[in-house]
Amino acid sequence: MQSQNRLFDDFVKVMNGAAGTIAGMTREAQAAVQDRAREWIGGLDLVSREEFEAVKAMAAAAREENEALKARLDALEGRAGKAAAKPAAGKGRSRPAV
Known part of the structure; x- marks a missing residue:
């Protein structure tokens, strides 16, 4: 039973790390899209x-x-x-x- 809990704990740690990485990538992607949109709109001479x-x-x-x-x-x-x-x-x- 101990080995199964350890495997489950390791799996949870990997998934938490992946979730954090995905959240960080999402924030970076959103910031990049906003920067591109600002550049594009800024060039429209509105x-x-x-x-x-x-x-x-x-x-x-x-x-x-x-x-x-x-x-x-x-x-x-x-x-x-x-x-x-x-x-x-x-x-x-x-x-x-x-």
């Missing part, structure tokens, strides 16, 4: 969330400014059209052409 939100806010401000300038231009064109139309309408032929 923007951060903060940069994206800043550009989005600037685009919204530019859009509002564009709309304001368009309204101003429409108003100026309206005034210019009215000013050009008044003298043409007010011109009458009081003298005959020679």
Whole structure:
């Protein structure tokens, strides 16, 4: 009975060592995959969330400014059209052409 227990104890020690080795290999493999993923993602030239939100806010401000300038231009064109139309309408032929 003693020899069977000793064989079983040795087997348990080997299995514990193997489990520890496998756990260590798993941690190393996981770290290597994470490093590769960071390198790959770093090379993609992606923007951060903060940069994206800043550009989005600037685009919204530019859009509002564009709309304001368009309204101003429409108003100026309206005034210019009215000013050009008044003298043409007010011109009458009081003298005959020679």
